Amino acid sequence: MTTHLIFTWFLVIGFVVIGILARCIVRFNKTTNHYRVVGFEGKEDFFEYDDDDNDDENYK
Amino acid sequence: MRITSDTECAALTHDLLKGKCRFIANYAAALLGCGATCIRIEKNVKRIAETFGVHVDMTLLPSHVIAVVWDMDYTHSYNCQSKPIGGAIDFSRNIALSKLSWQIAEDKLNYVDAAGKFEQILLKPRLNKWLVLTLTSIANASFCRLFGGDFNAVGIVLFATLLGFLVKQVMLEDKIDVRITTVASAFVASVIGASGYLFGISGTPELALGTSVLFLVPGIPYINSGSDLFAGHYLCSMSRFIQAVILTICLSLGLCGGMLLMQMKFF
Amino acid sequence: MEILFEILQDMLFAAMAAIGFASISNTPFSAMKYCALLGAVGHSMRFVMMTYLGVHIIIAAAIAALAIGILAIPFAPKAKCPPETFSYPALLPMIPGMYAYRAVQGLVMCLSSSEESVFDHYFYLMNFNGLTCIIVVAGMVLGVTLPIFVFKHISFSATREIIND
Structure with a gap:
């Protein structure tokens, strides 16, 4: 009974840690795909580049 | 000729009034959004309005601010509504905005310069999130000690708060609803907190x-609601109180979920 | 000597708790030392009153909150911050968590009971703990807010820059 609970405990912590790590990795990957572009007024602009989607809607 | 100058004069008054009104509405909304008490918002806005040479009537609603601005002879008026941006308590912004109202009053700033300083204040970032995580974990562990826990319990609570608060930070960064965040965070913290048993x-x-x-207990909204109650802002007081109660219920739900999962009998 | 050590320990942990809760609300560093001081003073006052003077928690918490509220007023112009910046986080270590838990526990147990006597027992526990918790919090809110309204002039001009000629 207690072993089963200890296993559940480790499972919950494992899920949480892996979930947070996965979220951080996904977010890190998104930010490293930013391009620096000099816009019309000479101001720098950042936009997200999405590998999967080549629609113009991705661009600001 | 006369008509043109009157029209120009009216247009200028209208523009000035509009600018002042928008600034006042945005300022009050920013203060409301960072968790200032209603009486502080009222006093700051009154100070600013006196400097700008306008009369202001303000309605403070839980999620909106409506400002009606009249010129000194009560001939022209402008009204503007503004929604608060950001819902987290921010004392630094509260302090900076209150300081701004005194700067406006003493340096006699016009509304354009004031709006510039106001934008600067809104751009300031919060404290480093890792520092907040560390300090909160230590704080909650001290809390456990204050209630009389032994040092092992303090260690358990330190670890529980670390992971629970990390979950809360990550979920709030993803703009997940704060109530669901509270339930999830309380669940994780209570599962780890059960390791003593x-x-x-x-x-x-x-x-x-x-x-x-x-x-996770929302202490400051409770205290803010008390202050609004004394000042007579019953609507804001009730709204803050209900918001705090809902967060407390979510916290309890998460705690009960964690205890059920760990098959804890109630203490 | 032991009493002094216990009080000092209480002050230290209350100060640490106050700083931590202040950091969640994004209090600037210049105000945090006052949070710590007020938290330490308030909590240790409540501890002394409850443990050594036998005062009821409601009265002890209200008096401690009043002390925090009153002490925050002179510190406010020094730190150039509104007094609620340090008095509200300093109050948070005094929130009675255990009473709230026992109230919720009483609620759940009385709803899941089948006999009247068992229900009555848990209903009593829920009400006793729940009412104590609510009235303690109300007393603390009253204690900390009253000085701000009484000393209105200082409270609402604390962020003013005083230029000495």
Whole structure:
């Protein structure tokens, strides 16, 4: 009974840690795909580049 | 000729009034959004309005601010509504905005310069999130000690708060609703807080479990609602109180979920 | 000597708790030392009153909150911050968490009971703990807010820059 609970405990912590790590990795990957572009007024602009989607809607 | 100058004069007055009104509405909304008490918002806005040479009537609603601005002879008026941006309590912004109102009053700033300074204040970032995580974990662990927990319980609560608060930070960054965040965070913290019972490492396991979720209690909205009650802003007071009660219920739900999963009997 | 050590320990942990809760609300560093001081003073006052003077928690918490509220007023112009910046986080270590838990526990147990006597027992526990918790919090809110309204002039001009000629 207690072993089963200890296993559940480790499972919950494992899920949480892996979930947070996965979220951080996904977010890190998104930010490293930013391009620096000099816009019309000479101001720098950042936009997200999405590998999967080549629609113009991705661009600001 | 006369008509043109009157029209120009009216247009200028209208523009000035519009600019002042928008600034006042945005300023009040920013103060409301960072968790200032209604009486502070009223006094700051009154000070600013006196400097700008306008009369202002303000309605403070839980999620909106409506400002009606009249010129000194009550001939022209402008009204503007503004929604608060950001819902987290921010004392630094509160201090900076209050300081701004005194700067406007004493340096006699016009509304354009004031709006510039106002934008600067809104751009300031919050404290480093890792520092906040560390300080909160230490704080909740101290809390456990204050309730009389032994040092093993304090260690359990430290770890529980670390992970629970990390979950809360990550979920809030993803703009997940704060109520669901609270439930999830309380669940994680209570599961770890139950390790006193599970592994038998603490002499006071019930205190470890009980204090592991206390970092989520929305204390400041309760106190703000009390202050608004004294000032007569009953609507804001009730709204803040209900918001705090809902967060407390979410916290309890998460705690109960964690205890059910760990098959804890109630202490 | 032991009493002094216990009080000092209480002050230290209350100060640490106050700083931590202040950091969640984004209090600037210049105000944090006052949070710590007020938290330490308030909590240790409540501890002394409850443990050594036998005062009821409601009265002890209200008096401690009043002390925090009153002490925050002179510190406010020094730190150039509104007094609620340090008095509200300093109050948070005094929130009675255990009473709230026992109230919720009483609620759940009385709803899941089948006999009247068992229900009555848990209903009593729920009401006793729930009412104590609510009235303690109300007393603390009253204690900390009253000085701000009484000393209105200082409270609402604390962020003013005083230029000495």
